Every structure is written in structure tokens, then in C-alpha cells.
Amino acid sequence: MKPIRNPNKLPRHVLTVTQSTKALIIQALDKSPAIKTLKRLHSRIISDPNLCSDSSLVIKLMRAYAAYKKYVNNHFYKAAILTYKSMLAAGVTPDHYTLPCVLKACLALDDLRFGLQIHCPPVKNGLDLALFTGNGLVVMYGKCGNLVEARRVLDEMPYRDIISWNSMVAGCAQNRRFDEALEVCKEMESLGVRPDPGTMASLSPGVTTTSAENIMFVKKIFLDMAKEELVAWNVMIAVYANNSMSTEAIDLYLQMEANGIEPDAITIASVLPACGDLCAISLGKQIHEYVEVKRLLLNLLIENALIDMYAKCRCLLEARKVFDEMQIKDVISWTSMMSAYGRSGKGHEAVELFSKMQCSGLVPDLIAFVSILSACSHAGLLSEGRNYYKLMTGKYKIVPRLEHFTCMVDLLGRAGRVAEAYDHIKQMPMEPNDRVWGALLNACHVYSNTDIGVIVADCLFQLAPQQSGYYVLLSNIHAKAGRWKDVTIVRSIMKGRGIKKMPGVGNVELHNHIHTFLSGDRSHPQSDKIYEELDILVGKMKEVGYVPKTGTTLHDVEEEVKENHLVVHSEKLAIVFAFINTEPRTLIRVTKNLRVCEDCHIAIKFISAITERPIIARDMNRYHHFENGIYSCGDYW
Incomplete structure (x- = not known):
């Protein structure tokens, strides 16, 4: 910072270097002076060797500059660092008041390189063990990604407070x-330091998938905390949402609202994906309205989350409206919209959007190519998918990852090129994972390729020996081929390894509440009415040509038993429940945790025609849209 040209315009009593003058300057600095006054005081101090060499004055000056965080530019943080450098040059030894100020300035400027350099003086003088300095160093090393050094500083501090621990958690x-x-967090608790809202705030940026034990630990912290702490609600909702506990995330959000806690942008960004996962469109729209009222729509994170939520509920028009009205779009915005089209089988729309993204000047990244390749796969755009793969590796020099190979295998497999998909895997430069092999096994099931299916299944049983879905797929491949002895062998292997088939779970939203059904479930309060209506529907379906696809069910039971087994699949129960409880012609949305089976796919077409209801069923792979007995993607799924 340049000194003021004429410091002599300061009051006369400031010009005389006396103890009273020093006291007046300190008093002025302590009162958070206006920036003009601060500049004048700065100029006066550095223009006089006696004042400049006074460490207490320099420290006060630095702290005054560091307090100007509210300013948009970083000019005052820079001034604090320059003052610190001048202080060292003048031979003034920093103390435990100086270092926290300069560390704060370094962090605000993201000048971590200088921040690392200033660790030497405190070590030399033993200041890194002081509480404020130690806390600042833990924060700095955490922000640098050097968690080992952050932990070393924490461990060597003779006294640590809650801020010390929270700084390590944040890192x-x-x-x-x-x-x-x-x-x-567990360690600090064991030492008698109780987590506080700052602990939850420190956890917030890193919430991701974790163990059931850790989820319970976070829940314990949450329950022990005051319920008015928004950050605690935010972290707990995020933990649920990131660990496939969407129902719990939504329930907690509704509980938060009932307690009068007003959600913020972080809350919204966490709960919207949960709404999408469960097709909870009513709640999703209510949240969107709240976002508009609170004017949060200029938040890119929320806008992208809204696109994703609407996409998962197959509200493509609403998703596109949010997308088109965005003032700023990043690659995530474009890929989210492309994925929405892709999972709905609208590959041509995804292709058009990809071209627009290129024209906008954005360079497609790894994820963008995953989205467009997946869109081509779901829509059967084999030629286009191959071209995008060449574009990715050629023009954009992107080295394919496992996700891209999975998309290509899925693209080829869905198009019936099972042998070519197998060759594609054999040419991979890295070992394929279970998702790559799983895409090929799905193709073997669809196109009844038993020979390759057996080879693929063997690889999968080695990679994911406890994944029941792969055993079931192989069993179904054998069943379609009439190889019942092999079906028995596969099921014996499952039994011997203690592997149980994952139960099918269907969800449907009604009045902001998620209703969940298992296959053959009779626990719902309306079960009697649901099954009664289902029997009537099945009778009407058979009258107009419905024939249950019993080919993959147990062969050693009567045909009637096979049909009864298929009739009570979870998505059928969820659809009938929605049919009973909603107005005529109302769109029905259901989700399923597994792939929709062939019989349910056929049955839902008949149900949509008989009930005159549009039905959207979303499974683990894509959206299935039925209306008037027609599947929107021409049975390509």
C-alpha cells in the first residue's frame, strides 16, 4: 500500500512520538476505524522508524486490516501481508497475536504459498504451539490438503479447544x-469435547457415502444438538440423501419445516435429489416455489438440483424450463439435461443439446461424454454413439474411463451386438469392473445369448460375489433357454453362499408422503382394497390380450402359482395404490429399486390403456413412460 503523501496533515499531537501518541494510535486502531483513517494511521506508523519498530502497533495495524473481510476486493488483506513483511524486514519478532492475523489474510487471499512460508518463524520461536496460531495453522494446512501436517500441529498443541478440533474436521x-x-469427531468426543454447531458446519462440505455405523454416529450428534441449529439439520439431511436413504431425508426435511426451521440453499440442494430419487414431484414443486419466493434461483447449485429433480420425475418440460432460464450454465447443467433426455429414451434431443453445448463455448468433459453415450445407448443410436466415442478420444483427447467403456458395452449390447460388445471388453486397456460386465450380462439376457452369458457371469461372481442381481440374471438366462437344471445349480450356489435375492421395492408419493411396497406386500393399511382392485385389473387385462410372461419363474410349480407370483410385484402394487387414491386421468409416478421385469413392462402398458392413466415407472436404469397402452420408446429398453 502506498503511504499517504502528506502525513503531516494529521493532528499535531499525533506527529510527536510520545507514549500518549502511541496510546492514541492504539486506541484508534482498536475502534475499527474507517478505511480512510486506517490508511492515514498506516502511513503515520511506517513513516516513523520509532513507531514502525513497535511490534504492538504493527500487530494492531495488521489486525485492523484483516478485519476488512466485507470488502469485495482483497486490497486490505494484501496490506496486512505487506505490513507483516515490513515488520520482519524491520527485525520485529512476530508473536502469537501476529500470526493468526496474517494467516487469516493468507487464507482470505488463497495465498497458501505464503501461508506455508510463515510457518517457519513461529516454529523457531515456539509460537506454533499457541492456541490461536495453532488453530490457524491447522486451518491453513487443511485448506492446502496437507492433512498429515495439520494433524501434527494439532497433536503438538499443549491446549486444544473446540475450534482446534473443528478445524481438523473441516480439513x-x-x-x-x-x-x-x-x-x-469420535476422538474429540472420547476426550470430553462435545461437538457443537461448528462441528456440523465443518462436516458439511465433505458429506458423502459412509457406513451405517457412521450414519448412526452423525444422527447421535444431531439428536444431541439444539433443534434450532439449521446446520445440524442440513448435515443430517445430506447424510441421508448421500446414502440412498431418500425417505429419511424427506421425512427429516418435513420435520424441520414443522419445527419452524427455515431451509436455506444448502438444505434445498440436499433434499431435491431425494425428491427425485423417490419421484416425490409434489414436494419437489413445493420446494421450487419456495426457491422462487426466496429468490434462490440464481444459485447454480440449486438450479442444477432442480433440473436433476425434475428429470428424475420425468418432468422434462419443467426441467428444460429451468435449464433455459438459467443465466449461467456450467457443464453440470448441460449434462444433467442431456441425462434427463437420455434416460427417457429421447436420444435425438440429447444429441441436439450436446451440439448446443459445444456451440456455447463449453468444452465437454468426461461426464458430458458419459451422458451423451448413455443417451445414445437408451435410444438405440448406435452410429451416433460410436461417433461420439471417436470424438471424445480423437478431437478432445480424453482417455476413456470405465464409465465410458460401460456405456459402449451397453450401447452395443442393447443394439444386439453382443459378440461385438464382448470383443470391446477384451480390448480394454484396464481390467473391466462389475458394471462393465453387468451391462453385457443384461444384453445376454435380453438376446438370450447363453454361451457368452455364462462366461460373463463367471467373471461377475468373482468381482462381486455377494451381488444377488447377477445370479438372478444368469438364472433367468438359463430359464429362458429352458435349462432348468442350470437354474437349479445357480440357485444352489446362491443358497450355499448365503446370498438372498434383493427384494423388489416400489415407491409412490401421495400428499408428500412416500408409500413403499414390497413384492407380495400385505402390510399396507389399504392392502385388501389394493389386491381387490388388482384382481379386477388383471381380469380386464386378460380379456384384451394380456398373457403373463412366466418363462423365468420357477418351473416346478403350477402355471397359476407362477402368474400369482408375477401379479404381486412391487411396482404393480404401487400403481394400483395410486390408481385408487388419485383422481381419474391423473399421472401416476412410481419408482423401483430393481430393473422392471418383462412381465411388468407388458402389464403396465395394459394398465395404462384400461385405466386411461399415463404411468411413469422409473427403475434402476431408466424411465418407462406408458400412455394409452403405448410405451413411449417403442419397447426399446
């Missing part, structure tokens, strides 16, 4: 080491 969370952050 782990900021570096996406959520489990390590929770281990620090």
Missing part, C-alpha cells in the same frame, strides 16, 4: 475425507 471434510472427519 478432512474439505478434502473429501468424510470418514476421517468423523473419526476426528
Whole structure:
């Protein structure tokens, strides 16, 4: 900072270097002076060797500059650092008041390089063990990603307060080491330091998938905390949402609202994906209205979350409206919209959007190519998918990852090129994972390729020996081929390994409440009415040509038993429940945790025609849209 040209315009009593003058300057600095006054005081101090060499004055000056965080530019933080450098040059030794100020300035400027350099003086003088300096160093090293050094500083501090621990938690969370952050929380608790709202705020940036034990630990912290602390609600909702506990996330959000806690942008960004996962469109729209009222729509994170939520509920018009009205779009915005089209089988729309993204000047990244390749796969655009793969590796020099190989295998497999998909895997430069092999096994099932299916299944049983879905797929491949002995062998292997088939779970939203059904479920309060209506529907379906696809059910039971087994699949129960409880012609949305089976796919077409209801069923792979007995994607799924 340049000194004021004429410091002599300061009051006469400031010009005389006396103890009273020093006291007056300190008093002025302590009162958070206006920036003009601060500049004048700065000029006066550095223009006089006696004042400049006074460490207490220099420290006060630095702290005054560091307090100007509210200014948009970083000019005052820079001034604090320059003052510190001048102080060192003048031979003034920093103390435990100086270092926290300069560390704060370094962090505000993201000048971590200089921040690392200033660790030497405090070590030399033993100041890194002081509480404020130690806390600042833990924060700095955490922000640099050097968690080992952050931990070393923490461990060597003779006294640590809650801020010390929270700083370490924040360092782990900021570096996406959520489990390590929770281990620090457990350690601090074991030492008698109780987590506070600052702990939850420190955890917030790193929330990701974790163990059931850790989820319960976070829940314990949440329950022990005052219920008016918004940050605690935000972290708990985020933990649920990131760990496929969407129902719990939504329930907690509704409980938060009932307690009078007003959600913020972080809350919204966490709960919207949960709404999408469960097709909770009513709640999703209510949240969108809240966002508009609170004018949060200029938040890119929320706008992208809204696109994703509407996309998962297959509200493509609403998703596109949010997308088109965005003032700023990043690659995530474009890929979210492309994925929405892709999972709905609207590959041509995704292709058009990809071209527009290129024209906008954005360079497609790894994820963008995953989205467009997946869109081509779901829509059967084999030629286009191949061209995009060449574009990715050629023009954009992107080295394919496992996700891209999975898309290509799925693209070829869905198009019936099972042998070519198998060759594609054999040419991969890295070992394929279970998702790559799983895409091929799906194709083997659809196109009844038993020979390759057996080979693929063997690879999958080695990679994911406890994944029941792969055993079921192989069993179904054998069943379609009439190889019942092999079906028995596969099921015996499952039994011997203690592997149970994952139950099908269907969800449907009604009045902001998620209703969940299992296959053959009779626990719902309306079960009697649901099954009665289902029997009537099945009778009407058979009258107009419905024939249950019993080919993959148990062969050693009567045909009637096979049909009864298919009739009570979870998505059928969810659809009938919605049919009973909503107005005529109302759109029905259901989700399923597994792939919709062939019989349910056929049955839902008949149900949509008989009930005159549009039905959207979303499974683990894509959206299925039925209306008037027609599947929107021409049975390509």
C-alpha cells in the first residue's frame, strides 16, 4: 500500500512520538476505524522508524486490516501481508497475536504459498504451539490438503479447544475425507469435547457415502444438538440423501419445516435429489416455489438440483424450463439435461443439446461424454454413439474411463451386438469392473445369448460375489433357454453362499408422503382394497390380450402359482395404490429399486390403456413412460 503523501496533515499531537501518541494510535486502531483513517494511521506508523519498530502497533495495524473481510476486493488483506513483511524486514519478532492475523489474510487471499512460508518463524520461536496460531495453522494446512501436517500441529498443541478440533474436521471434510472427519469427531468426543454447531458446519462440505455405523454416529450428534441449529439439520439431511436413504431425508426435511426451521440453499440442494430419487414431484414443486419466493434461483447449485429433480420425475418440460432460464450454465447443467433426455429414451434431443453445448463455448468433459453415450445407448443410436466415442478420444483427447467403456458395452449390447460388445471388453486397456460386465450380462439376457452369458457371469461372481442381481440374471438366462437344471445349480450356489435375492421395492408419493411396497406386500393399511382392485385389473387385462410372461419363474410349480407370483410385484402394487387414491386421468409416478421385469413392462402398458392413466415407472436404469397402452420408446429398453 502506498503511504499517504502528506502525513503531516494529521493532528499535531499525533506527529510527536510520545507514549500518549502511541496510546492514541492504539486506541484508534482498536475502534475499527474507517478505511480512510486506517490508511492515514498506516502511513503515520511506517513513516516513523520509532513507531514502525513497535511490534504492538504493527500487530494492531495488521489486525485492523484483516478485519476488512466485507470488502469485495482483497486490497486490505494484501496490506496486512505487506505490513507483516515490513515488520520482519524491520527485525520485529512476530508473536502469537501476529500470526493468526496474517494467516487469516493468507487464507482470505488463497495465498497458501505464503501461508506455508510463515510457518517457519513461529516454529523457531515456539509460537506454533499457541492456541490461536495453532488453530490457524491447522486451518491453513487443511485448506492446502496437507492433512498429515495439520494433524501434527494439532497433536503438538499443549491446549486444544473446540475450534482446534473443528478445524481438523473441516480439513478432512474439505478434502473429501468424510470418514476421517468423523473419526476426528469420535476422538474429540472420547476426550470430553462435545461437538457443537461448528462441528456440523465443518462436516458439511465433505458429506458423502459412509457406513451405517457412521450414519448412526452423525444422527447421535444431531439428536444431541439444539433443534434450532439449521446446520445440524442440513448435515443430517445430506447424510441421508448421500446414502440412498431418500425417505429419511424427506421425512427429516418435513420435520424441520414443522419445527419452524427455515431451509436455506444448502438444505434445498440436499433434499431435491431425494425428491427425485423417490419421484416425490409434489414436494419437489413445493420446494421450487419456495426457491422462487426466496429468490434462490440464481444459485447454480440449486438450479442444477432442480433440473436433476425434475428429470428424475420425468418432468422434462419443467426441467428444460429451468435449464433455459438459467443465466449461467456450467457443464453440470448441460449434462444433467442431456441425462434427463437420455434416460427417457429421447436420444435425438440429447444429441441436439450436446451440439448446443459445444456451440456455447463449453468444452465437454468426461461426464458430458458419459451422458451423451448413455443417451445414445437408451435410444438405440448406435452410429451416433460410436461417433461420439471417436470424438471424445480423437478431437478432445480424453482417455476413456470405465464409465465410458460401460456405456459402449451397453450401447452395443442393447443394439444386439453382443459378440461385438464382448470383443470391446477384451480390448480394454484396464481390467473391466462389475458394471462393465453387468451391462453385457443384461444384453445376454435380453438376446438370450447363453454361451457368452455364462462366461460373463463367471467373471461377475468373482468381482462381486455377494451381488444377488447377477445370479438372478444368469438364472433367468438359463430359464429362458429352458435349462432348468442350470437354474437349479445357480440357485444352489446362491443358497450355499448365503446370498438372498434383493427384494423388489416400489415407491409412490401421495400428499408428500412416500408409500413403499414390497413384492407380495400385505402390510399396507389399504392392502385388501389394493389386491381387490388388482384382481379386477388383471381380469380386464386378460380379456384384451394380456398373457403373463412366466418363462423365468420357477418351473416346478403350477402355471397359476407362477402368474400369482408375477401379479404381486412391487411396482404393480404401487400403481394400483395410486390408481385408487388419485383422481381419474391423473399421472401416476412410481419408482423401483430393481430393473422392471418383462412381465411388468407388458402389464403396465395394459394398465395404462384400461385405466386411461399415463404411468411413469422409473427403475434402476431408466424411465418407462406408458400412455394409452403405448410405451413411449417403442419397447426399446
